[in-house]
Amino acid sequence: MQDLKWWQRGVIYQIYPRSFQDSDGDGIGDLPGIIRRLDHVVTLGIDAIWISPIYPSPMADFGYDVTDYCNVAGVFGSLADFDRLVAEAHRRGLRVILDFVPNHTSTEHPWFIESRSSRANPKRDWYIWRDAGGEGALPNNWLSRFGGPAWEWDGRTNQYYYHSFLKEQPDLNWRNPAVKQAMYDVLRFWLDRGVDGFRVDVLWLLIKDDQFRDNPVNPGYLPGESSHDRLLPFYTANRPEVHAIVAEMRSVTDTYPDRVLIGEIYLPIEQLVTYYGHDLKGAHLPFNFQLLQTAWNAASIAQIMEEYEAALPHGAWPNWVLGNHDKERIASKLGSAQARVAAMLLLTLRGTPTIYYGEEIGMKDVPIAPEQVQDPAEKNEPGLGLGRDPERTPMPWDGSLLAGFTSGEPWLPLGADHARVNVEALRESRRSILNLYRRLIDLRRDKPVLTHGSIDAVTVQGNILRYERRQGDQRLVIALNLAHERARALSLPAGRLLLSTDLDRAGEDVGGSASLGADEGIIVQGT
Numbered sequence: 412m413q414d415l416k417w418w419q420r421g422v423i424y425q426i427y428p429r430s431f432q433d434s435d436g437d438g439i440g441d442l443p444g445i446i447r448r449l450d451h452v453v454t455l456g457i458d459a460i461w462i463s464p465i466y467p468s469p470m471a472d473f474g475y476d477v478t479d480y481c482n483v484a485g486v487f488g489s490l491a492d493f494d495r496l497v498a499e500a501h502r503r504g505l506r507v508i509l510d511f512v513p514n515h516t517s518t519e520h521p522w523f524i525e526s527r528s529s530r531a532n533p534k535r536d537w538y539i540w541r542d543a544g545g546e547g548a549l550p551n552n553w554l555s556r557f558g559g560p561a562w563e564w565d566g567r568t569n570q571y572y573y574h575s576f577l578k579e580q581p582d583l584n585w586r587n588p589a590v591k592q593a594m595y596d597v598l599r600f601w602l603d604r605g606v607d608g609f610r611v612d613v614l615w616l617l618i619k620d621d622q623f624r625d626n627p628v629n630p631g632y633l634p635g636e637s638s639h640d641r642l643l644p645f646y647t648a649n650r651p652e653v654h655a656i657v658a659e660m661r662s663v664t665d666t667y668p669d670r671v672l673i674g675e676i677y678l679p680i681e682q683l684v685t686y687y688g689h690d691l692k693g694a695h696l697p698f699n700f701q702l703l704q705t706a707w708n709a710a711s712i713a714q715i716m717e718e719y720e721a722a723l724p725h726g727a728w729p730n731w732v733l734g735n736h737d738k739e740r741i742a743s744k745l746g747s748a749q750a751r752v753a754a755m756l757l758l759t760l761r762g763t764p765t766i767y768y769g770e771e772i773g774m775k776d777v778p779i780a781p782e783q784v785q786d787p788a789e790k791n792e793p794g795l796g797l798g799r800d801p802e803r804t805p806m807p808w809d810g811s812l813l814a815g816f817t818s819g820e821p822w823l824p825l826g827a828d829h830a831r832v833n834v835e836a837l838r839e840s841r842r843s844i845l846n847l848y849r850r851l852i853d854l855r856r857d858k859p860v861l862t863h864g865s866i867d868a869v870t871v872q873g874n875i876l877r878y879e880r881r882q883g884d885q886r887l888v889i890a891l892n893l894a895h896e897r898a899r900a901l902s903l904p905a906g907r908l909l910l911s912t913d914l915d916r917a918g919e920d921v922g923g924s925a926s927l928g929a930d931e932g933i934i935v936q937g938t
């Protein structure tokens with residue numbers, strides 16, 4: 412059997428720190444809170460937690476606007492709390508992955524304060540400054556991903572600076588060697604403190620065209636979409652020079668044993684897989700967001716499974732994601748019943764699964780009233796459904812008034828169903844999605860074929876998706892009913908039903924055929 416690394420064998424769990432567990436009553440989650448809840452993560456069977464940014468920040472973009480890469484925001488705790496978190500996690504066999512935000516800082520970062528102070532400042536070239544395009548016009552047509560132009564005028568030095576996101580998030584100039592060195596020092600700072608790897612924010616955006624050419628118009632743009640999509644980000648994303656930087660980040664992490672580099676990359680499959688790098692010396696895991704983007708039916712999912720497997724470079728390790736802090740929750744998108752099928756899919760596909768906190772309890776998006784909006788994506792372009800607050804609400808731990816999350820006023824509202832949908836209640840309910848998640852993760856541990864095996868025989872029959880995992884004489888058949896109607900007489904190899912999303916059904920012999928209930932998925936061990 413191939414000797415796999417922990418990040419190949421394991422399951423990753425994303426924690427959005429503001430919403431996991433508050434320990435001091437300010438209504439915002441923090442590091443001591445995460446420590447308190449580590450046992451939940453361990454009992455679930457998780458191998459690594461990825462924590463969204465915890466660095467000091469004015470929180471214009473909730474931590475993705477950093478003022479100090481080598482410290483912890485007071486609202487989350489202290490460096491000492493962080494060291495304790497790493498120690499407590501490691502003691503439980505859990506790895507810790509940090510969110511690294513290299514593309515941009517906060518405007519309040521000392522580097523930017525220096526950079527904007529004068530054109531002659533040594534840090535001027537740490538950011539992307541351009542003259543007006545004549546008569547105060549913008550330097551070119553580049554657009555911010557949070558609405559409006561990507562250029563912000565600085566009256567003191569009479570130039571524009573570039574920001575891919577908010578104007579409070581100026582992009583660093585990754586063509587400048589001093590920037591690279593400073594950022595690699597940041598990686599070393601955390602690696603020395605024992606972190607097990609990084610999820611790198613917007614890895615595909617780090618380099619912009621050095622000739623600052625206009626982006627072409629997107630002929631497929633539909634009104635109602637984010638204004639950023641009016642143009643194709645041809646000159647502002649996925650530039651060829653980015654790969655040298657990914658390789659450098661990888662070589663920094665490789666100077667420490669057994670660390671992982673994960674890239675946040677929203678690109679079509681064939682471009683995504685180039686981020687594994689030349690000779691696989693790029694990101695270990697370029698995040699695969701295909702399941703977030705594809706239509707939820709058997710044919711579309713079969714297609715992405717096959718395209719992804721076919722596109723993976725030789726030796727590259729796959730991975731799959733169902734949700735994150737930027738996207739509608741899977742249980743809202745598909746409904747509670749289909750969320751269980753999605754769990755079975757995620758945990759039986761070939762490659763490392765990432766679970767977003769709350770998915771294990773079937774947590775749904777929480778409606779946010781206009782006066783409760785926090786996310787700048789919603790504030791800047793209201794009403795388009797771009798707000799990300801709904802998927803970032805507090806984790807409900809128990810049935811008490813504030814769900815065990817805080818003793819104060821939660822920074823975002825709790826779901827109306829939290830008295831029913833919470834960790835404690837679902838733990839007690841034998842058929843719950845939480846227990847399904849546990850059983851699925853246990854099964855991954857018990858059946859090495861789910862980790863090491865190939866993925867074969869992907870077939871579609873109506874809205875049933877069927878595939879096999881194989882290794883030596885081990886053979887598991889997975890059949891998922893993506894429809895809300897019962898499906899009869901599905902042909903299956905003779906075998907034993909190991910697990911169904913309907914937890915009452917197990918151990919049955921499946922003699923050549925089986926029926927699937929509405930929204931049911933099954934795993935059959937061939938005999």
Ligand code: TEU
Pocket residue numbers: 472475512556576612613675677736737738788799
């Ligand atoms: O997100 C990158 C990204 O592309 C987002 O624009 C995403 O597509 C958007 O939120 C719409 O769903 C990363 C972080 O995950 C996000 O939270 C940050 O706001 C962003 O980078 C800037 O750092």
